[in-house]
Amino acid sequence: MANGLIDDGVVRRQTWVSLYTQNYRFNILEDAVLTWSLMYHPLSVPTQRFTDGSEWAAWIYRNSTGQYFFVTETVQRFADGAYLPPPDNFRHRVPVGWVHTHPRRSQALWTDEFFSASVLRAGSDYKFTNDFGFQGFLVTPSGVVRRLAGNVPQHLPESDRVPVRYEDWLFGSDTEGFVFSNESKYVTTYIENIYNRGR
Numbered sequence: 001m002a003n004g005l006i007d008d009g010v011v012r013r014q015t016w017v018s019l020y021t022q023n024y025r026f027n028i029l030e031d032a033v034l035t036w037s038l039m040y041h042p043l044s045v046p047t048q049r050f051t052d053g054s055e056w057a058a059w060i061y062r063n064s065t066g067q068y069f070f071v072t073e074t075v076q077r078f079a080d081g082a083y084l085p086p087p088d089n090f091r092h093r094v095p096v097g098w099v100h101t102h103p104r105r106s107q108a109l110w111t112d113e114f115f116s117a118s119v120l121r122a123g124s125d126y127k128f129t130n131d132f133g134f135q136g137f138l139v140t141p142s143g144v145v146r147r148l149a150g151n152v153p154q155h156l157p158e159s160d161r162v163p164v165r166y167e168d169w170l171f172g173s174d175t176e177g178f179v180f181s182n183e184s185k186y187v188t189t190y191i192e193n194i195y196n197r198g199r
Contacts, residue, residue, distance in 0.1 A: 024069060025063065025065075025067035025068070025069050026067060026068045026069065027066075027067060027068075028068070029060070029062075029068045029096065029097070030190070030191065031068070032060055032068040032069060032070060033060065033097075033099055033137050033145060033190065033191070034145070034191060034194060034197060036058060036060070036070050036099050037099070037101075037137075037139045037145055037191070037194045038194055038195075040056040040058075040101055040139070041101055041104075041139050041143060041194060043056060043101075044056060044101040044102070044103045044104045044139075044141070045103075045104045046103075046104070046105065050103075052103060052105050053103025053104050053105045054082070054103055055081055055082035055100055055101055055102060055103055056082055056100060056101045057082035057083075057084040057098060057099065057100035057101075058070045058071070058084070058098070058099055058100075059071065059084065059087045059095050059097075059098050060095070060096055060097045060098065060099055060137075061087075061093040061094060061095055061096060062093065062094055062096045063092055063093045064091075064092050064093070068096065069093075070099070082100055082101075084098060084100070084128075086132075087132070087134075095132075095134055096134060096135070097134045097135040097136060097137060097150075098128070098129070098132070098134060098135075098136050098137070099136070099137040099138075099139065100125075100136075100137070100138060100139070101138075101139045102138060102139070102140055102141055103141065104141045105141070108141060111164055111179050112140060112141050113140045113141065113142060113144070113182070114162065114179035114180055114181075114182060115129075115136070115138055115146065115148050115179065115180040115187065116179055116180075117156065117160075117161060117178050117179050117180040125138065125148060125180070126148070126152065126156070126180060129148050129149075129150055129152065130150075130152055130154065132150075133150050133151070134150045135147055135148060135149060135150040136148040136150070137190060139194065143193050143194045143195055144189060144191070144192065144193065144194075145189075145190045145191035145194060146182065146187055146188065146189055146190060147187070147188045147189075147190040148180065148186060148187055149186045149187075149188075151186075152186045156180075159181070159184075160180060160181050160184035160185070160186060161178035161179075161180070161181060162178055162179050162180070162181050163178050164178055164179055
């Protein structure tokens with residue numbers, strides 16, 4: 001631990017737990033999302049390499065017997081994005097959604113509690129969910145899991161947007177003028193708190 005930050009090697013070693021859980025099967029989607037969230041939310045903290053914390057992401061699949069699971073596609077990146085390769089679609093499993101964290105920064109941004117909503121930026125939560133058509137899950141820094149419907153229209157109504165000022169947005173991009181409202185009909189609170197499972 002240097003400068004009070006966790007060593008990245010420690011964080012990466014902790015992620016090996018996914019090798020043990022990738023074979024777990026869950027009868028309901030919520031259990032798969034909750035288990036993944038409990039594993040990766042703690043790993044979103046600032047580290048020596050990622051001083052603003054980091055995002056993690058994974059696909060969630062359903063197998064031929066109707067059970068849900070996630071695989072070792074989770075990739076740690078940086079505070080404002082995680083690379084997630086396109087899902088595979090084998091006969092024995094189909095993708096049903098994707099899940100990701102927002103970083104637990106040392107200096108929190110209020111925007112981290114929301115789905116990013118730009119239709120212009122390729123990596124935004126909105127565009128990613130819209131392009132693939134699967135529901136998306138966001139594990140916020142506060143431990144809430146939100147669900148974004150997979151059928152959001154291309155032109156999002158103003159009532160579903162929350163404006164973001166330039167200085168409130170870490171990207172500093174003028175194309176990023178809003179985040180998804182948590183009161184939007186397309187956003188639901190899926191799990192109230194991952195450490196105190198309530199609905």
